[in-house]
Amino acid sequence: MARALAEVMPKTHHGLCTWHLLQNGIKHLGNLMKGGNYLLRDFKKCMYDIDVEADFETAWTNLINQYDVHENNWIKSVYAIKKKWAACYMKEAFTLGMRSTQLSESLNAHFKSGMKPNVDIIQFFKHFERVVEEKRSNELSYEYESSHKLARLRYELSPILIQMGKVYTHVVFELFQNEFKLFLALSILERNESHSLCEYVITMVNHEGFWRVSFDRASTSITWRNV
Incomplete structure (x- = not known):
């Protein structure tokens, strides 16, 4: 798949399913996860929680040193393709928040339940139609709720939330909230503005560290980094 995408759709970003990657990690590193250590937790942190590449490299080095996996072939192979699964490298890819193939796997599981040796082609297609009908019914139900029911506002006087509540589906609106x-x-914390560049130092409640955000007026581009 990776080779085909690079040839046929060269501008796409090929990402790996995080769920399958973690399952492979358990398979290859299971013997290192005994005794109550936190290898899997630290691996997940590298995968999901770090949004700056330099911080990822530091966390990955600490993981390797702490659990002494310098020579582990699976760890080496996963690190070599880090741009396909680590959040800090995936942030430039447009994924709509999807990091796994869980949705398609769920649909596959529905179909597989009707694929048994004693099931003929007619029985299979009847099962197939039931699955498709169920999915379509759920979709219509969500569309009806989005069109006829008001979204739950956490901040009822916010003009932005009121406007977005009328535009987004309830699921997407909850993500926006x-x-x-x-x-x-x-x-x-700091603000430096000029004719061409605006720079801000920003912090978050209960979060260690700061972000330096820059806005280039000429190119209308925004860049940021941890400080």
């Missing part, structure tokens, strides 16, 4: 909540926890 979570980001909005994080925005409310931010504060600006």
Whole structure:
């Protein structure tokens, strides 16, 4: 798949399913996870929680040293393709928040339940139609709720949330509200503005460290880094 994507769709970003990657990690590192150590927890942190590449490299080095996996072939192979699974390298890819193939795997499981040796082609297609009908019914139900029911506002007087509540589906709107909540926890420590560049040092409540955010007026581009 990776070779085909590089040839046919060269501008796409090929990512790995995080669920399958963790399952492979348990398979290859299971003997190192005994005794109550936190190898899997630290691996997940590298995968999901770090949004700066330099911090990822530091955390990965600490993981290797702490659990003495310098010569582990699986660890080496996974690190070599880190841009396909680590959050700090995946942030530039447009994924709509999807990091695993869980949705398709769930659909596959529904179909596989009807694929038994004693099931003929007619029985299979009847099962197939039931699965598809169930999915379509759920989709119509969500569409109806989004069109006829008001979204739950955490901040009822916020114009932004009121506007987005009318535009987004309830599921997407809840994701937007979570980001909005994080925005409310931010504060600006420093502000430096010029004709062409605006720079801000930003911090978050109960979060160690700061971010330096720069806005280039000419290119309308935004860059940021940890400080």
